[in-house]
Amino acid sequence: MLTERQLEIVLSVVYEYIETGEPSGSRTISKKYLRGCSPATVRNEMADLEEMGYLYQPHTSAGRIPTPKAYRLYVDSIMQRKRLPHPVFRDWLSEMRSQRQDLETVMSYTSHLLGRMTSYIGVAAIANLEEVILQRVDFLRLGGETVLMVMILDGGIIHSRTVNISADVHQDLLDDLARTINSIASGKVWGKTKDILYTFLLKELEKLFNACRDAIAQMDMILSSSNYRLFTGGASHILSLPDFQDIGKLKAILSILEEEQVLVDLVERCSLEDGVRVTIGDENNSTGMNNCSIVTVSKRARGQKAVLGLIGPMRMDYERSISLLETLLKGLYK
Amino acid sequence: MLTERQLEIVLSVVYEYIETGEPSGSRTISKKYLRGCSPATVRNEMADLEEMGYLYQPHTSAGRIPTPKAYRLYVDSIMQRKRLPHPVFRDWLSEMRSQRQDLETVMSYTSHLLGRMTSYIGVAAIANLEEVILQRVDFLRLGGETVLMVMILDGGIIHSRTVNISADVHQDLLDDLARTINSIASGKVWGKTKDILYTFLLKELEKLFNACRDAIAQMDMILSSSNYRLFTGGASHILSLPDFQDIGKLKAILSILEEEQVLVDLVERCSLEDGVRVTIGDENNSTGMNNCSIVTVSKRARGQKAVLGLIGPMRMDYERSISLLETLLKGLYK
DNA sequence: ATTAGCACTCTTTGATGTTGAGTGCCAACT
DNA sequence: AGTTGGCACTCAACATCAAAGAGTGCTAAT
Incomplete structure (x- = not known):
């Protein structure tokens, strides 16, 4: 669609604009990038390129600046080149x-x-x-029916949130709950463990489970959404x-x-x-x-x-x- | 030091400037705040006030704006007034x-x-x-000699930090450590508990203590500084x-x-x-x-x-x- | 002590002209 | 047909200038 020369002109304009921030005219492009062509030739091409939507003229007597379409072209051309790693850091x-x-x-x-x-x-x-791994969870009674839940994920991400539960539960029970969850789910992929966890808790800790259903639902929400x-x-x-x-x-x-x-x-x-x-x-x-x-x-x-x-x-x-x-x-x- | 009238003028200029952001001239002040005085009088006072460092003239033909000294006067006068609570929120x-x-x-x-x-x-x-209360601490082995330490303070503030300890300690030992610290220091003022904790740990958990000295020192650093x-x-x-x-x-x-x-x-x-x-x-x-x-x-x-x-x-x-x-x-x- | 009057200063605004970069187009050239 | 030099044209940017307006400082009168 674009001739070789047109491509070169677009890329030159982009490059020049990234460097200087100023619109570039036909003269500059001809002198710095296309020694083989006279400014007049470049001018003609530029007019065409503007029509095609690659270049844009802020006002009549200004040079051309790239449109997003031109940047896209430029970036795509960069991406094909091999890139050197940045040396410094x-x-x-x-x-x-x-x-x-x-x-x-x-x-x-x-x-x-x-x-x-x-x-x-x-x-x-x-x-x-999805395959998030729970390292550890802690529940901490803040008072009333409010519990602070702290989850530590594999890799050291920490999520904390307060949840309201439906009864005033003693800290010892919360510790029980945390210990159980940790022993079952710690170090494992949450998505694969949670169902086991649910059924186990349902069987073993019935009295707790009702009160803490919300807490576990909240855990699931945090762990299952891409947070x-x-x-x-x-x-x-x-x-x-x-x-x-x-x-x-x-x-x-x-x-x-x-x-x-x-x-x-x-x-x-x-x-x-x-x-x-x-x-x-x-x-x-x-x-x-x-x-x-x-x-x-x-x-x-x-x-x-x-x-x-x-x-x-x-x-x-x-x-x-x-x-x-x-x-x-x-x-x-x- | 300031006459009643001078004070009034300074406060008026401050008030007006806060309202409009524009310098105010003698005419405005006279008309809006000091009906009893003519602009000329205000002008004379203003010249004095400028000399005293309360007002400032951006350029010759502009009105006056307040200096920091004038703002200070204004704020002090506000602080003496009784303030109504902000109604909305x-x-x-x-x-x-x-x-x-x-x-x-x-x-x-x-x-x-x-x-x-x-x-x-x-x-x-x-x-x-200083009287910070530790609710709970957890240690989590991240690998090698690195441990993630999570502290939950009274009121729900969470501090986490990774610490390097001097040996590769198994997670079970870390759990032990956490359990011990929690049982001794949880819910208590850190400043009063930490010495007890130190001596206790020194006696009971000698083998652990050496490895975890750094961890506990880090805890102390976070809890003792006003973080x-x-x-x-x-x-x-x-x-x-x-x-x-x-x-x-x-x-x-x-x-x-x-x-x-x-x-x-x-x-x-x-x-x-x-x-x-x-x-x-x-x-x-x-x-x-x-x-x-x-x-x-x-x-x-x-x-x-x-x-x-x-x-x-x-x-x-x-x-x-x-x-x-x-x-x-x-x-x-x- | 206060005030009216007046000349003065200085910013702001708008109008006007000048400059220079860059274009578009045409005719000439290869 | 593609390329190039020449030339008139456009338009932002800059500087210059005049007029307007706000506000002052000073002086003389009240």
Whole structure:
């Protein structure tokens, strides 16, 4: 559909725009990327490319900037190339990992690191998959009919929630319950164990079971849904980017960052399968993110899904971002 | 030091500036607040007040705006007045509290609510005091010499941390350790129990103790230091304020929000004793917050210190902010 | 001590002209 | 047919300038 030369021009415009942030004219493209063609030739091609929806002219006497369609072309071409791992952080990360910090610390740090290194917004998320393994559960009577339930999953994810149960149960009974559940389900895949657990509890602990039905249902709810732990970092850095000088856009993005659920949905949609995924502009149909791109890498392992991502302007440096994300994710699992 | 009339003028300028955000001239003040005086009189007084450091003129032909010194005067005068509780949210809060959500959810929600209601940045923090009560501790072998330690404090605060111990200990031994610690220290004030615990463990569990010395030292560190849980919410709303249209200021504030430790220090300094505290402009000597004020209310109870706060522009609506904070804090403890 | 009057200052706003980058198109060239 | 040089045209960006308006400081009168 596109001639070789047209492709080259589109990619050059994208590359130039990512570098400089300025629209580029036919003269520049001709001089820097296509020595064989005169500016006039490039001009003609550019007019065609604009018609085809790859380039866009902010105003009559300006150069061309890429449309999302052009970015898509560019990103796809990058993805075919072989990528080198990002050199800097291998040592650093393996050290961090060897210190065996707890998961939350690592995730939080990683998101900040991502933000700081790129000036985009770093995202680090982790979710348990269907095969989640329960390590341990504890119930703690807070008073009245309220119980604090703390679940520790394989890999160190901690979920806590208060639940209301239908009777004022003594702490000793709760300890009994926890001990039973732990002995049956600890270290096992929840999905395969829970039915056994249910029937066992029904038989053995009838008196307890009624009161604690809610508690167990809540456990199941948390363990069975893909429950995300999500961290973002580096939001303050995007203010340095020329792309986000407009307060309006800024506000849209920051308010999304504050609504954790929206962000989780966004990240989830972007990481349906393992590997790199780039979502450009309004490909993520989320209001307020029209001018943003999202790059994610994700990986399933050990019953968890880990996602690292970057949210940046459409003209973000995709190549560097992808390589950085891949390196960090690999580092996390070394 | 200030005459009655001078005081009135200063307060009027502050009030007017909080309302409108515009410098106010002698004419306005005379017409709206001091019908008895002509603009010329007000002008003369204003010149004096500027010399005394209460007012400031952005440029020759502009009205006056308040200096931090004037805000201080204003806030002090407010604090003497009796304050009405903020009417709206009493029902709402008691309902939330009656649902017995876990602490983190409540704090996070509160900070967002504060932000949303005021368009400033809401802060909610909680710390354990010296008399912190340990409810329960669990140790979980993650592999190698790494152990995840989960502490649940009175009131539902959860602290987790991975610790390295000096030997590869079996999970059964860790369970033993936890059971022993729980039976001795659970439900008791940590400061009073820990010595008993130490000597007991030294005697009874010699073989374990060496390996777990680090773990217990870590417990002590977390429980003995005033360890803050801190939430902020509503940062995106401040972009609507005319005061923060300047990207530079914005960046300073957002980067402080991202550095949790800086923020904790800031909040801690502001809440040394119970009750309302207002810190205006550079009274908090923190770079980047020169143009901001911080209002906090804090309260000690049940071995915890709870702090609610608002970070806003110097011309924030102190009266409304204080009343809102007081109402919410009271609501949390109802 | 207070006030009216007035000249003065300084920002804000809008109009106007100039510059320069970049285009679109046409005619000439290969 | 594809490519190229030339040229008129467009439009944002910038600077300059004038007018308007808000508010002051000072002085002289009350």
